[in-house]
Every structure is written in structure tokens, then in C-alpha cells.
Amino acid sequence: MFNDLFLRTCRLEETERTPVWLMRQAGRYMKEYWGIRSKHSFLEMCKTPEIAARVTMQPIDTFGFDAAILFSDILIPVEAMGVDLEFVEGRGPVLTTKIEDITDINRLVVPDPEEDLPFVLDAIRLLRKRLNVPLIGFSGAPFTLASYIIEGGGSRNYLKAKSMMYNEPRLWKSLMEKIADTVTDYLNAQIDAGAQAVQVFDSWVGCLSPEDYKQFVQPYTKQVFDGLKGDVPRIHFGTGSAMLLEHMRNAGGDVIGCDWRIGLDDAWTRIGYDHGIQGNLDPILLHATPEVLVERIRGVLDKAGGRPGHVFNLGHGILPTTPVENVKVLVDAVKKYSLK
Ligand code: CP3
Numbered sequence: 001m002f003n004d005l006f007l008r009t010c011r012l013e014e015t016e017r018t019p020v021w022l023m024r025q026a027g028r029y030m031k032e033y034w035g036i037r038s039k040h041s042f043l044e045m046c047k048t049p050e051i052a053a054r055v056t057m058q059p060i061d062t063f064g065f066d067a068a069i070l071f072s073d074i075l076i077p078v079e080a081m082g083v084d085l086e087f088v089e090g091r092g093p094v095l096t097t098k099i100e101d102i103t104d105i106n107r108l109v110v111p112d113p114e115e116d117l118p119f120v121l122d123a124i125r126l127l128r129k130r131l132n133v134p135l136i137g138f139s140g141a142p143f144t145l146a147s148y149i150i151e152g153g154g155s156r157n158y159l160k161a162k163s164m165m166y167n168e169p170r171l172w173k174s175l176m177e178k179i180a181d182t183v184t185d186y187l188n189a190q191i192d193a194g195a196q197a198v199q200v201f202d203s204w205v206g207c208l209s210p211e212d213y214k215q216f217v218q219p220y221t222k223q224v225f226d227g228l229k230g231d232v233p234r235i236h237f238g239t240g241s242a243m244l245l246e247h248m249r250n251a252g253g254d255v256i257g258c259d260w261r262i263g264l265d266d267a268w269t270r271i272g273y274d275h276g277i278q279g280n281l282d283p284i285l286l287h288a289t290p291e292v293l294v295e296r297i298r299g300v301l302d303k304a305g306g307r308p309g310h311v312f313n314l315g316h317g318i319l320p321t322t323p324v325e326n327v328k329v330l331v332d333a334v335k336k337y338s339l340k
Contacts, residue, residue, distance in 0.1 A: 003133045006067040010197060010233030010255050010276055012309040018301060018338035019066035020331055021136075023237075024317030025059040026071045029324060032058045042087045046072050049122035056127055056135075062324075063331045067134050067197070068127065070190075072120055074140030074201055075148060077186045080111035081178070083149055095152045105174050110181045113189030120186075121193040128194040136235070137195030139187050141202035142179040142220040149175070158207050165216050172216060180220040184227035191230050199235040200224065200253070203316075206240020213244050218251045225252020235278055239316050245270045259315030264303040276309035281330075283314045286322045290329045297333045306340070 006019040027033055036051060045051045055071040075093050079085040083097040098104060111117060127135050140148075147161040148154075155161070165172045187198050200221070208217060225234060236253025238244065242262035249256050255276035258267045268277045285296050297312075304310035312334045318327070 001132065003066060006134050006311065007196060007233060009309060009311055010235070012276055014308050016340055018304065018310055018312050018334055020312040020334040021065040021067040021069065022314050022318050022327070023069070025065060025069065026055045027318065028320035029318060029322040029327070030058060030062065032062065046076055047119045049119050049126055052119070052123040053126040053130065056123070057130060060131065060133060063327055065133065065331065067136055068131055069136040069138060069199070070120070070124060070127070070195070074138070074145065076120065077111060077117060077139065077182055078145055078149060080116040081108045081182055083108070092154055093148065095148060099149050099175070102171060102174065105171065105178065108178055110178060110185065113186050117186065117189070121189055124190060124193040124195055134196040135194065136197045136199055137187065137190030138199040138201060139183045141200045141205070142176050142183060142224065143208070143217045144202050144204045145179050145183070146175055147204050158204065165212070176220040180223045183224045187224070188227070188229050191228070191232055195232065197233040197235065198228070199237055199257070202236070202238040202248070205238040205244060205248070208244070210243055210247060213247050218247055221251040237278065242267065249275055255309070255311060257313065261315070264300055265305070268304070273307060273309070276311060277304070278311040278313045280313070280315040283316055283319050283322070286318065286326045286330065290326065293326055293329055294333045297330060298337050301334070301338050312338070
């Protein structure tokens with residue numbers, strides 16, 4: 001039997017209970033992940049449809065989540081744009097192609113997903129045959145991808161990215177337009193291949209003031225959402241975004257994702273009850289005792305108040321140090337305590 005609880009919730013239907021999945025649910029906290037990861041690099045795993053499909057399924061089979069998210073990374077299409085990408089052990093992504101002037105930006109391409117990223121679409125097609133829960137496709141949002149491209153990796157202050165934004169607005173615009181075109185095509189290809197929902201990750205958007213978000217980011221994210229085809233639910237996620245929630249909603253998305261730095265009740269008031277909300281347990285709570293964990297899960301559910309449209313999730317990705325027993329505790333607690 002196909003479990004469509006997550007999709008009905010995204011459409012704001014009254015449901016029997018709250019659906020639950022976790023960002024980065026397929027990953028290093030699971031021994032099944034390491035079983036494969038010890039034999040393959042992370043990028044190899046992303047680029048081999050059979051492996052990506054198997055890893056996507058692992059947490060569904062082990063914990064009984066209500067949705068699967070494709071195993072991949074937000075930087076995969078960035079590599080296809082022409083940026084050299086490596087994942088360095090213990091350091092995360094490193095992008096070595098310099099993107100500083102208009103010549104550099106002109107050299108970047110808008111990839112053709114079927115041609116340049118076929119492994120992503122093949123993994124989706126495989127998964128649709130095997131899954132009995134909805135499959136979520138995803139992409140990074142233009143701002144988060146632009147910061148990776150300009151900074152060359154993770155960053156504390158976004159000095160280079162924000163400097164381009166403030167000092168060279170024409171360069172910024174041409175880069176953001178190219179990324180927005182890439183993201184739109186990429187998500188539409190995932191929808192065509194069978195993704196039943198999509199999530200746009202603007203993970204680093206919290207470093208922006210509301211004014212800068214509205215001027216330099218919102219138009220491009222809106223371009224992406226406006227360009228998506230079909231009627232699959234769209235989730236728009238950011239972190240540190242408490243003061244940006246209404247502007248993110250205005251950029252697009254049926255469900256807005258938020259982190260734990262704001263109460264779910266306050267966040268939903270800002271977003272409006274005509275939209276769904278996803279979140280927002282602190283991932284560190286998965287390291288607490290089961291008693292504390294369950295108490296906090298019930299706190300999040302209480303703040304949602306049984307209103308239709310709440311998708312239970314963490315406020316950001318699950319950490320590799322998470323004890324697996326607690327993931328089981330979390331899934332069971334959400335299912336038990338949200339039951340109507
Ligand atoms: O959620 C899922 O289970 C689907 C797969 C997924 C991964 N990355 C797998 C991954 C998704 C949706 C992402 C998104 C992603 N990637 C984001 C946005 C979400 C967020 O957490 O804010 C970002 C910022 C990235 C970039 C990225 N990828 C970083 C910074 C790192 C290294 C840091 C770290 O956590 O180690 C990655 C690597 C990565 N992406 C791994 C996985 C499972 C670890 C790879 C390994 O096995 O070494």
C-alpha cells in the first residue's frame with residue numbers, strides 16, 4: 001500500500017497523524033550507509049543510480065519514515081555547470097574553479113539535466129518502482145549555491161559572496177540568473193522523472209538582512225518557484241531564517257521549512273496558515289536521553305496544535321554522531337503522539 005500521508009499534509013488536508021522524515025536521513029549515522037560508503041567515495045555514490053537508490057531506501061526500511069529524499073547533494077548540478085568539485089575528508093566540499101569576473105561567469109553553462117545529470121534522473125526512476133512512500137527531489141536555492149560557487153566551499157562570513165552582491169550587482173545578477181535557470185531546469189527534470197515533491201534548500205540564507213534578501217535573492221528564488229511545472233508540493237527551507245520567513249514564503253513554496261531558533265507556533269503565524277510548515281526540532285536533541293527527546297518532540301507537536309499542514313522534521317540535517325536508537329524513538333514518538 002502506498003503511504004501518501006506526507007503529500008496530503010503538504011496539500012493542507014486533514015490527516016490521521018503528522019508525517020515525519022529527516023533532512024540527511026540517509027547518511028553517516030547509519031551503519032548500513034558505511035557498509036557502502038567504505039567501498040565508494042561520496043561522489044561515486046551520488047553518480048551511480050543503483051547505489052543512490054539503495055542508500056535512499058535504507059532509512060525508509062530501517063525507521064519507517066513517511067517520505068524518502070533522493071540521495072545526492074546540492075552541489076551536483078554546480079559541478080555540471082563547470083565548477084570543479086571535490087569532497088575532502090573532514091573538510092566538506094571544496095570548489096576550485098575561480099568565479100570572480102564576467103569571463104568566469106560566462107564560462108559557466110546551464111546544464112541539460114537529461115544529458116549532463118542522467119544519473120540523478122535514473123536514480124529517481126529506479127526509486128519510483130521500489131518505494132511505497134513519496135520521493136522528494138531537491139536542489140540548492142540560488143543564494144546558497146552562489147555562495148558555495150563564489151566562496152569555493154563553506155564560509156563563516158560569506159565575505160566574497162556578499163562583497164560581489166554589494167559591490168558588483170551586475171555580476172551578481174548574471175550569476176544568480178544562470179543559477180536560477182539551472183535550478184529550474186534541474187527540478188523540472190526531477191519532476192518529469194517522477195519526484196513527487198521537491199525541496200529547495202536555502203541553507204545559508206540566514207546570513208542576510210531582510211532588505212538584502214528582498215533585493216538580491218528573492219527575485220531569483222521566485223523565478224525558480226514560478227518556473228516549476230506540475231502540481232507537486234514544493235518545500236522552501238532555510239536556516240537562521242526566522243526574520244525572513246514571510247519573504248521566503250513570498251518567493252514561493254507550499255510548505256516553508258524552518259529551524260529551531262524560532263518556535264514553530266511563532267513561525268507559522270509569520271508564514272500564515274494558508275501554507276504548510278516543516279520542522280523544527282534541534283538536531284542536537286537526538287543526542288539527549290529518550291525522555292528529554294520525547295518531551296521536546298511533544299513540544300513541537302503541541303506548537304503545531306493539530307492544524308493541517310505540519311510536516312515533522314529537524315530544523316537542519318541529522319548529525320553523523322546521532323545514536324540510531326534515538327531516531328527510532330523519534331519516529332515512533334511522532335507517530336504515537338500526533339495520532340488524532
Ligand atoms: O537529506 C538527505 O538524506 C539527502 C541527501 C543530501 C545530502 N546533502 C547528502 C550528503 C542532501 C539533501 C544534501 C544537501 C546539502 N548538501 C546541503 C543543504 C542541506 C543542509 O544541510 O543545509 C548542503 C549545504 C550540502 C553541502 C554539503 N554536502 C556539505 C557542507 C557536506 C559536508 C559536510 C558534512 O556534513 O560532512 C556535504 C556532504 C554530504 N552530503 C554527505 C552526505 C550524506 C556526507 C558525505 C560523506 O559520506 O562523507
